[in-house]
Amino acid sequence: MANESVRLVAWNCAGGFHRKSKVLDAHAPDIVVLSEASKDCVSLIGGEASGAWIGSHPGYGLAVLGMNGWKIETIETAVEESLFLPVRAVRGSEQLYLVGLCAKKDGDYVAPTLRALTRLSAFISEKGAILAGDFNQSVKFDAREVLPDISGGCWMSLKASALSARGIIPATRNSVRRHRPATSIAGNKDMAPTSITHLCREDSRFRQQGWVLTMPLSRPD
Known part of the structure; x- marks a missing residue:
């Protein structure tokens, strides 16, 4: 079984993607989970980008984008009211299954x-x-012993219940406290990322931050 790598970006662009799309160029992503993005975000990237988008308003939604030859296929019913989008990413004989998300509040986020x-x-x-995607969680709330009655408790609750019960662990941890980063990437122990870096960490114009994760990808013989 040959090993390839895939570069995955999860970014809450906080709208205005038409002004910010060039941010992705420096990271050369293969797959992008883009929160709070407009419906036309795929065409704004240009080239042979592939993608799927869900949302209740053309100017605000969630997209999963494929670049560098990756094609995005929707293969499961999306949970549109919560902005959860399951897809398969395919490039030749390589494939990756992913749920892009931008958790929406309904009383709370949990x-x-x-x-x-x-x-x-x-x-x-x-x-x-x-x-x-955007779990709407914050490192400053994660550190508390008791779940606060605010959105930041979502990640703690998920770790203790639905995620851990399915063998899912966080590959990223929000460590920049001066903002309120909410984007994370999680998967099973086989993800084994080789590098994890912040997206837009020092750029004050794009305070909604994200992650760039590179990981090996097994290709079936």
Whole structure:
């Protein structure tokens, strides 16, 4: 079995992607999970980019984009009310299963996220899918012993329940406290990322941050 690598970016662009799309150029991503993006985000990248988008408004939604020859296929029913989008990314004989997400609030962020994970549990477990996107969680809330009654408790609750029960562990940890980063990437222990870096860490124009993760990808013989 030959090993290739794939570069995955998860980024909450906080709207205005038409002004920010060049940020991706420096990272040469293969697959991008883009939160709070407009419906035309695929065409804004140009070239032979492939993608899928869901949202309740053309100016605000969630996209999974494929670049460098990767094609995005929707193969499972999306949980549109919570912005959870399961896809298969394919390039030749290579493939990767992924759930892009941008957790939406319904009272809090925990309950709708758990509902979406339950609906997609078979896809996540059977395909070994990666979860990537905006969980609406914050490192400053993660550190507290008791779950606060605010959005930041989502990640702690997920780690203790739905994610850990499915063998899913975080590949990224938010470490920049001066902002409120919410984007994360999680998967099973076989992800074995070879590098993890911040996206836009020092660029004050794009305070919504993200992650760039490179990991090996096994290609079937």
